[in-house]
Amino acid sequence: MRGPDKLPAVSENKIDGRALRFRHRRPELLAAATEYVLDHGISDLSLRPVAQALGISHATLIRHFATKDALVNEVLEHIRTDFEERLLAAEIRRVESPAALLRAVWNHLCQPREQRQFLILFELVAVAARTPHHPAARLVTDWLTVIERELARYQWPPENRSRTATFLLAQIRGLQLDLISTGDTARVNEAFESTVDFLTSAR
CATH class of the missing domain: 1.10.10 (Arc Repressor Mutant, subunit A)
Incomplete structure (x- = not known):
């Protein structure tokens, strides 16, 4: 059977x-x-x-x-590449000056949907501060590369690109932390405009 x-x-x-x-x-x-x-x-x-x-x-x-x-x-990598694809698209690249580009970037980042990435950033920074050799350093280095490339596109002096990118990244992130914490849009936007004025005059 x-x-x-x-x-x-x-x-x-x-x-x-x-x-x-x-x-x-x-x-x-x-x-x-x-x-x-x-x-x-x-x-x-x-x-x-x-x-x-x-x-x-x-x-x-x-x-x-x-x-x-x-x-x-x-x-994190997806956020960065998605930002580049959407924000640096044709309509943004038509702006005629670094100041206009900065304002377009800032207005985009102030949208609630985009501000979520700063909440992730602040969480990671808190973890990295307590963890030696944490890979969160890429949160700075990766974005500096993006900013320096855009500065080069507007013929920003090569000798100033690195420190300008560092200053700009710190300002945007610091102001976003302030904005998310306080909701004081008018005051933070005025501070951002001061940043734009300083950068364009110091070029």
């Missing part, structure tokens, strides 16, 4: 139905994960709730990002 047919073995790597949603669409998965991190912050970030919110399995998220730190690093 023939014995019962054996059931096929179930592979531990079998992808469930939810995982198929992002199986071949990693950019969409990263974009969705970025929105989650921007909305929820990183202090209590855990991969399981992220996976649940995205409608995929925890195993699928692990396959793509491995760890929480790896996910945060990719989210």
Whole structure:
């Protein structure tokens, strides 16, 4: 008598139905994960709730990002590249002066949806201050590269680009921290205009 047919073995790597949603669409998965991190912050970030919110399995998220730190690093990179693609698009690049570009950038960053990235930044800085050799240094170096490139596009003197980029990055982030903390838009905008005046006169 023939014995019962054996059931096929179930592979531990079998992808469930939810995982198929992002199986071949990693950019969409990263974009969705970025929105989650921007909305929820990183202090209590855990991969399981992220996976649940995205409608995929925890195993699928692990396959793509491995760890929480790896996910945060990719989210930071996605924020930077997305900023460059959207903000430095054709309509922004038509502005005729560095001052006009600075104002366009500032107005964009003051939108509530964009301000979420500063909340992530401030969380990471707090962690980095207590963690030696924390990779949060890229939060400065990566953005300095972007700013210096734009300064070069407006023929900013090469010998001043590095310190100007450093000053500008510090001013924008500091003013955004003030704005988010106090909501005093008029005062912070006046301070930003003083920054623009100082930079354009010191060129």
